[in-house]
Amino acid sequence: MKEKCERVNAGQIGGMLKKVPETESITRMAAVFQALQSDTRLKILFLLRQKEMCVCELEQALDVTQSAISHSLRTLRQLDLVRVRREGKFTIYYIADAHVRMLIEMCLEHVEEKHEH
Amino acid sequence: MKEKCERVNAGQIGGMLKKVPETESITRMAAVFQALQSDTRLKILFLLRQKEMCVCELEQALDVTQSAISHSLRTLRQLDLVRVRREGKFTIYYIADAHVRMLIEMCLEHVEEKHEH
């Protein structure tokens, strides 16, 4: 650690660093936000927020290939942002939990608020 | 639109699509999540959550160059996730608003919950 700026209080900063989540959590969070960073995946979540859906329904709703949707769903699934249920030959996807709903709603509020004036 | 899967109800899907935020909002959200997807920027936010800080303090706390921090801060600033205030020769950064705090807290809860069992 270099001691440069007069505002720096090394002890205080040390204390603050302890309150930053551990690297593993940060990396996991980065992965979650990274999954939420694609237009396609966001649209999928805003659809699933209204009703659980199978892949073909999503395919009908979105303007990308079935392959792209499937890849997107896998990403969301791996981070437990959506969950799956088999129903005969259909695979039904749905939003995992309230956190996920909150995340996209908070973010939507944030971006819409900024453009109202 | 192709009409394939027997579960698809084109009318219903049309109605659901209307409730998906408009493309501009989605794109803006994607940009916000994209900004939150980097370890460095997340650490910055978890530090700023505790106390507003100048760039050198962040430099002291994080293990990246001043340039990298400055670039990261610009990204966060452009999306109104953090705001700036000049104080003499220092530039003080702070979390923009409650939405941002919520976003990182929701995500942290999500990832920590998943690893407790």
Add this chain to the structure above:
DNA sequence: TGAATATATGAACAACTGTTCATATATTAA
């Protein structure tokens, strides 16, 4: 069984991102 439908996966490529290095600008103090 076999054909049809539904979904998943791997490869490949263009596009994008984060970092560092080098340098520019802004502010203060001398």
Add this chain to the structure above:
DNA sequence: TTAATATATGAACAGTTGTTCATATATTCA
């Protein structure tokens, strides 16, 4: 003024991502 400190910016490169295409697997129904 000039020197020192604080911050910002542009270029460039390695690494990562999202999509499509081609193909594989799984389930149902005849």
